[in-house]
Amino acid sequence: MNLSDLQLFIRIVETGSLTETANQLNITTAGVSSALKRLEKNLEVQLFIRSTRQLRITPQGEQFLFHCRQALNSLEQGRLSAHQTQGNVTGKLRLSVSSDLGRNTLLPWIDELLEEHPLLSIDLTVGDSVSDFFLEQVDIALRYGKPEDSSMVSFKIATVKRITCAAPDYILEHGEPITPEQLTTHKCLLYRRAGRFFDQWHYSNLTNTYKIKVESNRVSNDTDIVKRWAVAGKGIAYRSYIDIYSELKNGQLVQLLPNYESPTVELHLICPSREQITPAVIALRELLRSKLSANVFAP
Amino acid sequence: MNLSDLQLFIRIVETGSLTETANQLNITTAGVSSALKRLEKNLEVQLFIRSTRQLRITPQGEQFLFHCRQALNSLEQGRLSAHQTQGNVTGKLRLSVSSDLGRNTLLPWIDELLEEHPLLSIDLTVGDSVSDFFLEQVDIALRYGKPEDSSMVSFKIATVKRITCAAPDYILEHGEPITPEQLTTHKCLLYRRAGRFFDQWHYSNLTNTYKIKVESNRVSNDTDIVKRWAVAGKGIAYRSYIDIYSELKNGQLVQLLPNYESPTVELHLICPSREQITPAVIALRELLRSKLSANVFAP
DNA sequence: TTCATTGTTAACAAATATTTAATAGTGTTT
DNA sequence: AAACACTATTAAATATTTGTTAACAATGAA
Numbered sequence: 001m002n003l004s005d006l007q008l009f010i011r012i013v014e015t016g017s018l019t020e021t022a023n024q025l026n027i028t029t030a031g032v033s034s035a036l037k038r039l040e041k042n043l044e045v046q047l048f049i050r051s052t053r054q055l056r057i058t059p060q061g062e063q064f065l066f067h068c069r070q071a072l073n074s075l076e077q078g079r080l081s082a083h084q085t086q087g088n089v090t091g092k093l094r095l096s097v098s099s100d101l102g103r104n105t106l107l108p109w110i111d112e113l114l115e116e117h118p119l120l121s122i123d124l125t126v127g128d129s130v131s132d133f134f135l136e137q138v139d140i141a142l143r144y145g146k147p148e149d150s151s152m153v154s155f156k157i158a159t160v161k162r163i164t165c166a167a168p169d170y171i172l173e174h175g176e177p178i179t180p181e182q183l184t185t186h187k188c189l190l191y192r193r194a195g196r197f198f199d200q201w202h203y204s205n206l207t208n209t210y211k212i213k214v215e216s217n218r219v220s221n222d223t224d225i226v227k228r229w230a231v232a233g234k235g236i237a238y239r240s241y242i243d244i245y246s247e248l249k250n251g252q253l254v255q256l257l258p259n260y261e262s263p264t265v266e267l268h269l270i271c272p273s274r275e276q277i278t279p280a281v282i283a284l285r286e287l288l289r290s291k292l293s294a295n296v297f298a299p
Numbered sequence: 300m301n302l303s304d305l306q307l308f309i310r311i312v313e314t315g316s317l318t319e320t321a322n323q324l325n326i327t328t329a330g331v332s333s334a335l336k337r338l339e340k341n342l343e344v345q346l347f348i349r350s351t352r353q354l355r356i357t358p359q360g361e362q363f364l365f366h367c368r369q370a371l372n373s374l375e376q377g378r379l380s381a382h383q384t385q386g387n388v389t390g391k392l393r394l395s396v397s398s399d400l401g402r403n404t405l406l407p408w409i410d411e412l413l414e415e416h417p418l419l420s421i422d423l424t425v426g427d428s429v430s431d432f433f434l435e436q437v438d439i440a441l442r443y444g445k446p447e448d449s450s451m452v453s454f455k456i457a458t459v460k461r462i463t464c465a466a467p468d469y470i471l472e473h474g475e476p477i478t479p480e481q482l483t484t485h486k487c488l489l490y491r492r493a494g495r496f497f498d499q500w501h502y503s504n505l506t507n508t509y510k511i512k513v514e515s516n517r518v519s520n521d522t523d524i525v526k527r528w529a530v531a532g533k534g535i536a537y538r539s540y541i542d543i544y545s546e547l548k549n550g551q552l553v554q555l556l557p558n559y560e561s562p563t564v565e566l567h568l569i570c571p572s573r574e575q576i577t578p579a580v581i582a583l584r585e586l587l588r589s590k591l592s593a594n595v596f597a598p
Numbered sequence: 599t600t601c602a603t604t605g606t607t608a609a610c611a612a613a614t615a616t617t618t619a620a621t622a623g624t625g626t627t628t
Numbered sequence: 629a630a631a632c633a634c635t636a637t638t639a640a641a642t643a644t645t646t647g648t649t650a651a652c653a654a655t656g657a658a
Contacts, residue, residue, distance in 0.1 A: 002646090003300045017604080018604075019605080027647070027648085028647070028648060029605070029606090030605085030606075030647075030648070030649080030650095031646080031647045032605090033607090034607090034646080034647080043381060045382060051655060052606085052653075052654040052656085054604085054655090054656085055604090055605085058385075059384050059385075059584070059585060060382075061381070063383075063384045063576065064377045064378070064380070064381040066377070067378075068373075068374070068377050070373040071371070071372075074370035074373060075300075075305075078362070079363070081362045081363070082342060082344045082359045082360070082362045082363040083342075083344060083359075084362075086344060086345075285358070317636065318634080318635060318636080327616070328635080328636070329616075329638080331636095332637060332638090333616080333637090333638090334616090349635090350624060350625085350635085351623040351624050351636050352623080352634070352635055352636085353625080353635085
């Protein structure tokens, strides 16, 4: 099947005449006739009832017309959006990220992005509340987990592990838990979002899976605060690897239960709609992907 | 641009390799390569970043991919629905029509339809309430006016005039109104739908337009009953031409105010969704159109 | 009936796509 | 580090598709 035949078909419907269509497209009537025949043969459907003096569309043709127009529309949209994507990275990018990711990991990367694209400006909303995304005027959000709302477009950036960790001082004072069950006797640092406490910590090794409900005397809805508590030796935290990467590296935090795996989470870049995927969004996505696929954050 | 190139593009994305794509489609790698180049040149967009050993899609390509898939989908849908439309007219057609149209004009036409298509059966819901359409299990409805709900698919069947009419006996007894204003002193027969009284009758001639609020001692929500009252000489009715065509012809009713035009109404065949446009629906639509374009009902 | 116009058909010319075969590049392996 | 194996590209040759020309058939209007 041929695209130009489809455009021709639509023209024929619009003009209601093969000759007129031929004139408009600067081809011969014979060409139009054979192209139409070709299309009909391919579809195995008669699109028009023709006499030598008039042309009228069949119900089948009418039916096809609708989808045909739709298809050509999509294609035009595709052409435009592909073009737009390769356009210049300019304007203001309003980005929402969780507090920890935003304040620490992301900041240097954003510097890089702005250096590379001098015409781009950033408006960064830092916060863990999901509602930010709807309430604040934001173009994209970087969040753990897929969006529940299927109307949104999301790009998977990376798959990251969760790490159980604490400050060396804390371990010296309270001892190191060797099995997940021992966590219940420790002070754990909890994150809360939308009123929900994340106090179920999951583990598995070759033989078993564990779902531990931990106890806590410190809870916050700010991931950065949870990390600061951990660094200050206030208890044990259960965070994604990206968030505590540098602290693990410089020794402020150490990993606990290294023989147990915790479920991974996916980091997603979420866009309210396909129209808002601007060149700037793509640039950010590519930057994040390159940074996070550099294997630094996937131990 | 070429459709097969689009399918090829999608294949390349899926396989992630030109060679593998070539194998699957039984063409040479060189062919795939040049086809891809052709597409990229046409779009003026680079779809893949290629090295001699690997292939990865560009953000632009990714962007285009979405719309490309969508377009090919539409086209496949078009092919299917065109095919389906030319299929056999079978099954049960559940049709809802206004009471008058259903009881009189439509009945012989439906006989014709069933005769022509022996495998078709009809389930006819007669009633003037719009809610029938939603409450009853109905495939299509024949109604005056366009549907407000834009999610529905509607086919315009005909444009019909409204006629003011009465029985000859009534005119003998009460006199014939010569101007629209004189209607206010007559007994008018009203139609009511969804609690709304249709007591505003509209007229125009070369110089003026008139909007007359008529008085009535007989109101019904059934259009057929309104017509029966008119035939029985109980008052003046304001109906669409189709509804009273036969009574005008055989003299049971006569047209009043022939020098004044009343606004036309469009008769629509309404379908809840595009999926329900079956061959039977198309057959009915074509029948109605042929019957109503026979100029019998557009004086 | 005649006439002008419209769509069709067949042979042909032009444009386009595909293959063949040779070439160059890159990630992997030894 | 060098050879290898596989991948994509390119150019010329070939095959296919598409459009043109020209003669023809059909139909609605005068």
